[in-house]
Amino acid sequence: MTINRRELLIAFALGSVAGGLCAAESYPSKPITIVYPYAGGSASDTLTRQFGEILSKALGQPVVVESRPGAGGSMALEQVTRAPADGHTLVLTASGTMSVNPHIYNLKYKPVEDLAPIAILVDIPFIAVSNLSSPAKNLKEFIAVAKARPGTLSFGNAGTGTQAHLTQVMFLKAAGITANIIPYKGGAPMTTDLLGGHVDAAFDNAAAQVANVHAGRVRPLFVTTQTRSPTLPDVPTADEAGLPGFVASGWFGLAAPKGTPLPIIEKLNRIVVAAMRDSATRRKLLEAGWMPVGSSPEEAAARARADLVRFGAIVSQLGLKPN
Known part of the structure; x- marks a missing residue:
């Protein structure tokens, strides 16, 4: 008896499915x-x-x-x-x-x-926050300070290549400003420096800063979603805060x-x-x-x-x- 190529492929496929089902039944081991x-x-x-x-x-x-x-x-x-x-x-x-x-x-x-x-x-909604000693109390003031001191505001993110970093760069370009971007190896060390006043502002996922915003340890500037976050209803969107059309998640x-x-x-x-x-x-x-x-x-x-x-x-x- 000869088995043609089509029959071999069908048999192989059925065997793979059966093997996968057996693996799922015993998973995890x-x-x-x-x-x-x-x-x-x-x-x-x-x-x-x-x-x-x-x-x-x-x-x-x-x-x-x-x-x-x-x-x-x-x-x-x-x-x-x-x-x-x-x-x-x-x-x-x-x-x-x-x-x-x-x-x-x-x-x-x-x-x-x-x-x-x-x-x-x-x-992930993103948020921009500043430390409490920063002269920028909102987005418009942040832009004004950045324009007055080009490239000097320290602006942290959780790491080079993260979407927060890329969105941060997009924000600076949309706002027509420059800043000293500081990438960290994660959000935790960045937040430590932010709370300690070692970095002027940070761009982070909103969840990472919810507790700090609610406790008044940082000053929220804006969120990047189209509508306000249910968890941070008092924080304006970038559009509301003075940067029309800027949305990212x-x-x-x-x-x-x-x-x-x-x-x-x-x-x-x-x-x-x-x-x-x-x-x-x-x-x-x-x-x-x-x-x-x-x-x-x-x-x-x-x-x-x-x-x-x-x-x-x-x-x-x-x-x-x-x-």
Whole structure:
């Protein structure tokens, strides 16, 4: 009996599906690691640990969050692309690490191609804040001070190549001003310097600064969303504060190494989506300053690809060169 090529392909496909289903049924067989691409102690670290707890409860295995900062998150993603594709190593992804970094760094991998998206977890509003000793009490005053002292205002961000950094550069260009941009290795050390008065202002994701704004430890200048944040209703949008039409947001997601069996990806996605439908989880995320999403893997992949094109154009327009 002879078997033609079509029959071989069908048999191979059926075998792959069966193998993937078996892998999903036995998954997870050991603790799971979520690699966190920034310095610990920030709002996105808390977000990662929150979803680690959700996954651990649903899967019945410990979930460990491993911080690996460096190169705007690129080092962490590279580590995960080399990990076994069995669902036991995941990574927190972001619009910055997936779609900005390929235009900023000379990477040895392609994030959009070498990682398998699980879901977009949340959308990220950005915020500009100044320290309490800064002479700029609002956006218009910040612009006025920057114009009077070109390039001297110190303006921090959580790392070169992050979307906060790129959006910060876009803001300066839109406002027609210059500043001394200071990249940090994560939001936590940046905030420490901001609160200590060592940096005049900072550009960060809103969730990272919610507690400081509410406690009066920093002065909020504006948020970058089209409408005001439900968590920070008293903080104006950039448009309201004096920079018409300036809108920007990012996202955080979860991904696994390329080649992870689809049934495992779908299993993880179902847990994330179910969590986003839980009113307590949604309330906790909103109170922290995040905008809950819970996308499908396909939607996450499509958004990363679209952002890759969009940010490529922006990086080119701004004249930023890969490091």
